[in-house]
Amino acid sequence: MNSRSGSKLNFLLLSFFLFFLVTTHLSFVHVLADSHFEGFDAEEEDGVEEETLDPNLLRSPPVTQSQSSIPLDPKSEISSDPDFKEDLNLDTPSKPESDVPKQTATSFEYWDEDEFEGLPVEYPPVEEVPKVAENATPNDPDPETAKKPEKIAASKKSFTVEIVCGSFLIAFIINYFTGKRENENLALSWAAQFATKDSIFEKNFSFLGVGDADDSPLLLKEGQNVFKFYASGRRYCQGLLATMELKSRHDLISRLFNLVVPCRDEISFEVYMNDDAMDQVIFALAKKKLAKGMQKEMNDLQRFASLITPPSVRKWVAEELSVISESKEVAGDLITEAVLEQVFGEKAFEKYGKDFISMHFSDQHPGTHKKMLLFKFALPDVNHMADMTRLVALVPYYIDLVGRYKLSSQARSKTDAARLKAAQEAYKELQSARQEALQKKKAERKKMLDESEAKLSAEAIRKKESKERARQLKKAMPKVKMTRAN
Structure with a gap:
């Protein structure tokens, strides 16, 4: 009896130990799986480089089922129904496989379902892709590299001008x-x-x-x-x-x-x-x-x-x-x-x-x-x-x-007459030049007087006119010679 009871006890202990190991292992695996959702950093494998995240590929975050005690949204429950998925596929047009972003392990690092549940999803702005010329081919060089020969040519031109100068x-x-x-x-x-x-x-x-x-x-x-x-x-x-x-x-x-x-x-x-x-x-x-x-x-x-x-x-x-x-x-x-x-x-x-x-x-x-x-x-x-x-x-x-x-006397008489005539013509030219100079001087003087009269006031003009009238009257009066009577 004692040996049989001892063997049963040993079997129970061994079963309990095995059950404890299994439960411990399952709990450890569950913790590693939840590290992606609860903000824990996953350990990267040695020799594997981190993949870069392309913002254009993040159409919408994947919906996963959390193990937390918070109840799920009704929409998420409906979406888990396979019949609903089939109806949804009928209403929405199918997209090519190239447009569907590939889910990677690194994409889950930016999403926490428990923390952002029910909030509107914000998509990063899509960068404008530079327009490619219609006649461009895959073998065309980069535009930035294509500008380098132009810069080199411009520098050569500047040096050419300096060399020429x-x-x-x-x-x-x-x-x-x-x-x-x-x-x-x-x-x-x-x-x-x-x-x-x-x-x-x-x-x-x-x-x-x-x-x-x-x-x-x-x-x-x-x-x-x-x-x-x-x-x-x-x-x-x-x-x-x-x-x-x-x-x-x-x-x-x-x-x-x-x-x-x-x-x-x-x-x-x-x-x-x-x-x-x-x-x-x-x-x-x-x-x-x-x-x-x-x-x-x-x-x-x-x-x-x-x-x-x-x-x-x-x-x-x-x-x-x-x-x-x-x-x-x-x-x-x-x-x-x-x-x-x-x-x-x-x-x-x-x-x-x-x-x-x-x-x-x-x-x-x-x-x-x-x-x-x-x-x-x-x-x-x-x-x-x-x-x-x-x-x-x-x-x-x-x-x-x-x-x-x-x-000779004959030639001299001709030259004398020619020089006398030339002297007279020169004198006439000199006199005409003097007359022109005098006329010009008089015209300038008259112009100056007119300008000065235009600047005078009305009273000054009246006094000047009265003086001029008196002078004209005095000039017109007959002159009388006075003699002393004896």
Whole structure:
């Protein structure tokens, strides 16, 4: 009996122990399952990365049945009925499987049925998906990455402008110094050829240069392309001023412009004649096109001179040249045989006259000095400066020729009459100009008086009118002479 009762007791104890283990295990599993609903953090498995939650996929939270003691909502009970589900499926259109969000374990971390039961469900705002171009393909690059080449191209353009500007500045600086040196070399080459010892000007003038000292400079530099030379100490003239106007080689823009519109270096000579040395002479010699322009622009040529037709009895200048003179006598006397043979003849001009531009002699030159001789020549390059020797020799030659020249009585009478007529016309022009100035001054004064009267008050105007009336009455009264009676 004792052994049988002991075995029953052991069996009961073993059964109770097994029941306790089973109930304990079931309760532990229930606690793990409820950790998703009661705010407990589930333990993540090692090596498994947490999945990111897409707000667009959360259509509505899944409805689960809680084990809490709170009674369920009637709607939830009805929804658990399979017949109701079938009716609901008939009323609502079916959605494709792609629109149904997949439920994951992580989606339950944001939902607590017991805590949010009966509250309206708030859906997160759906982000706007960027519109894709119609012609876009899956292989098209990202728009952000596509903008990078445009930025690189823009930066290259900005650097290109800076490089171009920097290159132009460097070229401008280099051209400035090289052009300046070229002009200086050209001017010094001319001075070495014609203004040094045993040269033309050294033989015909006593003083050369801008100073009296022996070491005074021969040339005076007034600009990067303007050089002047002065000489004095010769009969019939007060002095000579030579001005070299060279190309603006130091200016890059001017140099480029000269490539399109070519121009030449020029030198002009101004000889200031003595008042008693030069007779009434007006004469000009230039190329045909330039001669017409000179006659229209120069006041003395326009008033006194005219084009001279070539004579048939003697040699004359080359066909390319035109002569403008006050009379044929003056033109024939100044164009001598020596000049025709040396420079202005047909054969000589082809060889030595390529640098000739113009000559102009006048005793009615507009300006402070009336009697002047003007010469204008083109300058050759440094290596061919000696080609203009015969042209430069014309300067001292014509100083002596014009200084000794005297008009005939017949030519003088014509020139005197022309100058008298010109003086009368000039006097009339001066008088008309004075009259115009006086009329203008009177008109301005009257205008000022009218403006001042307009500003006066009515009382002042009345007093002024009364004074003017009294003055007129006094002026109209007869004058009576009083005599003393004896």
